Amino acid sequence: MRSRRRPTGPARVVFAAVIAWLALLLVVPLGALALSVAGSFSAVVAALTSAEALHAIGLSVGVAAACIVANGIFGVAGALVLVRQRFVGRRLLDALVELPLALSPVMTGLAFLLVFGRNGLLHPALDAVGLQVAFAWPAVLLATLFVTLPFTLREVALVLEELGDSEEQAAATLGATGWQTFWRVTLPNLRSGLVVGTTLTSARALGEFGAVLVVGGGIANRTQTATTFIHSAIEERQEPAAYGMALLLAAVAVALLFVLQRDRE
Amino acid sequence: MGIRVDHLVKNFGATRVVNDVSFEVRPGELVALLGPSGGGKSTVLRMIAGLETADSGEVWLDGERVDHLHARERQVGFVFQHYALFRHMTVGENIAFGLSVRGVAASEQQARVTELLEVMGLRGLGDRMPSQLSGGQRQRVALARALAPRPRLLLLDEPFGAVDAKVREELRRWLRKLHDEVHTTSIFVTHDQDEAFAIADRVLIISQGRLEQSGSPVEILDQPATEFVARFVGDVNVLTGVVRDGRAWVGGVGAEVQGLAEGATVNVVVRAYDLKFWRDDEGPATVRRVMTIGDRVRVEAWLDRAAAPIFAQFPRRSSLLHGVEAGCRIAVEITQARAWPTPGAAE
Numbered sequence: 001m002r003s004r005r006r007p008t009g010p011a012r013v014v015f016a017a018v019i020a021w022l023a024l025l026l027v028v029p030l031g032a033l034a035l036s037v038a039g040s041f042s043a044v045v046a047a048l049t050s051a052e053a054l055h056a057i058g059l060s061v062g063v064a065a066a067c068i069v070a071n072g073i074f075g076v077a078g079a080l081v082l083v084r085q086r087f088v089g090r091r092l093l094d095a096l097v098e099l100p101l102a103l104s105p106v107m108t109g110l111a112f113l114l115v116f117g118r119n120g121l122l123h124p125a126l127d128a129v130g131l132q133v134a135f136a137w138p139a140v141l142l143a144t145l146f147v148t149l150p151f152t153l154r155e156v157a158l159v160l161e162e163l164g165d166s167e168e169q170a171a172a173t174l175g176a177t178g179w180q181t182f183w184r185v186t187l188p189n190l191r192s193g194l195v196v197g198t199t200l201t202s203a204r205a206l207g208e209f210g211a212v213l214v215v216g217g218g219i220a221n222r223t224q225t226a227t228t229f230i231h232s233a234i235e236e237r238q239e240p241a242a243y244g245m246a247l248l249l250a251a252v253a254v255a256l257l258f259v260l261q262r263d264r265e
Numbered sequence: 266m267g268i269r270v271d272h273l274v275k276n277f278g279a280t281r282v283v284n285d286v287s288f289e290v291r292p293g294e295l296v297a298l299l300g301p302s303g304g305g306k307s308t309v310l311r312m313i314a315g316l317e318t319a320d321s322g323e324v325w326l327d328g329e330r331v332d333h334l335h336a337r338e339r340q341v342g343f344v345f346q347h348y349a350l351f352r353h354m355t356v357g358e359n360i361a362f363g364l365s366v367r368g369v370a371a372s373e374q375q376a377r378v379t380e381l382l383e384v385m386g387l388r389g390l391g392d393r394m395p396s397q398l399s400g401g402q403r404q405r406v407a408l409a410r411a412l413a414p415r416p417r418l419l420l421l422d423e424p425f426g427a428v429d430a431k432v433r434e435e436l437r438r439w440l441r442k443l444h445d446e447v448h449t450t451s452i453f454v455t456h457d458q459d460e461a462f463a464i465a466d467r468v469l470i471i472s473q474g475r476l477e478q479s480g481s482p483v484e485i486l487d488q489p490a491t492e493f494v495a496r497f498v499g500d501v502n503v504l505t506g507v508v509r510d511g512r513a514w515v516g517g518v519g520a521e522v523q524g525l526a527e528g529a530t531v532n533v534v535v536r537a538y539d540l541k542f543w544r545d546d547e548g549p550a551t552v553r554r555v556m557t558i559g560d561r562v563r564v565e566a567w568l569d570r571a572a573a574p575i576f577a578q579f580p581r582r583s584s585l586l587h588g589v590e591a592g593c594r595i596a597v598e599i600t601q602a603r604a605w606p607t608p609g610a611a612e
Contacts, residue, residue: 166349169316172336173343174363175414184366188353 036243047241056229064205075152083160109214143211152197159193273322284474297465298454305474306454342411346423350395357391363414381409400428421453492605495534506533516571520602531604540577544588545596
């Protein structure tokens with residue numbers, strides 16, 4: 001056990017500097033947000049319960065939920081392939097998976113428009129079956145799926161690497177089929193990776209702005225998400241709506257971090 | 266239930282790790298695969314279990330060829346070096362796993378778990394998680410888990426490698442007892458010769474992918490088939506000698522050897538306990554160190570005419586040790602030795 005000491009001497013200066021830095025970056029803006037909301041509470045409540053706001057919240061939550069499920073399935077499958085299989089191009093694929101982390105979301109949005117937009121590659125085909133993707137909710141979903149792709153996969157892959165495959169070998173010698181081994185041995189061991197991945201996915205899905213604005217256009221009651229709602233509220237000088245939604249998102253983010261913290265313990 | 270392994274070969278890339286290994290294990294036998302680390306023993310075991318695919322060769326269990334079967338179809342219990350217990354399951358769930366995946370009734374599973382916990386000396390630990398157990402306990406859970414589905418064969422890969430020396434000693438004796446009680450056929454891999462000789466009915470020496478010798482512990486010790494085996498087992502002196510009149514001569518000391526050409530240069534392998542030293546001022550060697558190790562005394566000396574170190578071990582109270590101390594001259598007698606022609610030496 002490490003002993004916890006009160007900082008002394010130079011450590012004290014560093015300690016004070018760290019606290020001041022965190023306060024400046026984290027506490028002050030969030031505090032200002034909270035104060036603004038408190039100052040016009042009834043207006044904020046009214047703004048957040050408007051049809052527009054509720055639709056935006058609903059779309060954000062729905063898209064986030066779909067991303068959690070899709071990434072949960074694809075993340076586990078993808079991690080199993082990347083960690084357990086040996087094939088040509090594995091390392092390239094391994095690197096590609098992280099691409100969404102490196103790309104600016106605005107670029108992602110633009111790339112999606114080039115595929116699904118009015119002059120996009122797939123537009124004729126989609127039009128023929130009467131499906132509108134760009135500037136409709138499917139575009140918001142696709143863009144969010146893209147930007148959240150790496151999180152669960154990465155976390156699950158890390159856990160898989162660390163686990164090794166000896167438990168799976170043991171299961172095989174005990175007569176378990178591949179599926180029995182997966183459901184009863186592999187998947188339960190991936191729990192911590194799934195929790196972390198899901199938390200990061202939710203945070204990113206709820207907070208995504210650039211990509212969904214470009215592909216969705218932030219149309220009220222159609223493609224407006226919580227973040228694009230804030231954007232248009234600011235533009236229209238609807239301060240209570242902007243503050244209220246921003247504080248709501250901040251509160252969800254903090255709650256997610258608590259989940260993460262608890263799981264680590 | 267017996268097992269036969271025929272001409273097994275396995276390559277990892279360009280390296281041949283198992284090179285034409287064949288052997289048989291009779292029903293009820295406890296056999297050790299002994300050899301230096303990285304010699305291919307574990308790979309042989311894993312090929313028998315189906316965890317590794319042989320490049321060629323056959324594996325037969327009770328007269329049935331099984332090398333084309335998946336590991337889950339072979340009914341071979343496997344105990345891993347680092348236990349590989351299912352970490353999110355309780356001890357009881359671990360032991361029951363092999364029964365539950367085969368659809369055995371819950372009541373039957375429970376009965377078998379209770380029985381095995383009892384046999385393994387783990388009573389009352391069924392609800393613990395593996396992380397709450399000591400190394401020795403985990404090893405026994407791994408063994409119970411492997412035995413629960415009543416395998417045709419039990420394989421153990423360095424079973425006591427990860428527990429400390431004292432527990433290892435205890436587990437060894439206990440494994441021998443367990444093997445006799447549950448009437449299984451077992452093969453275990455070890456690089457520890459004491460372990461192999463202490464509990465195995467038969468020892469197979471494997472080195473660089475080849476089976477060097479198969480025999481009872483006494484046969485391996487007294488009739489090593491190759492120079493490698495002679496050097497590998499026991500505490501040995503390896504001295505260069507020349508054959509004259511049916512004896513190998515090392516620095517003026519002769520040793521009885523057989524089947525070697527007159528005048529040949531040979532490597533003479535002598536175990537530390539196949540030597541006698543006693544004080545003799547005219548003797549051919551000088552004592553350098555005398556060390557007491559528990560109930561034994563190790564004497565290291567310098568054999569002048571061979572210009573080579575030589576050592577021997579005696580019981581602590583041996584009368585031969587009278588007056589033997591560092592710096593004194595001693596007589597040397599080799600009571601038993603084996604010799605092989607020195608590779609590359611002119612005759």
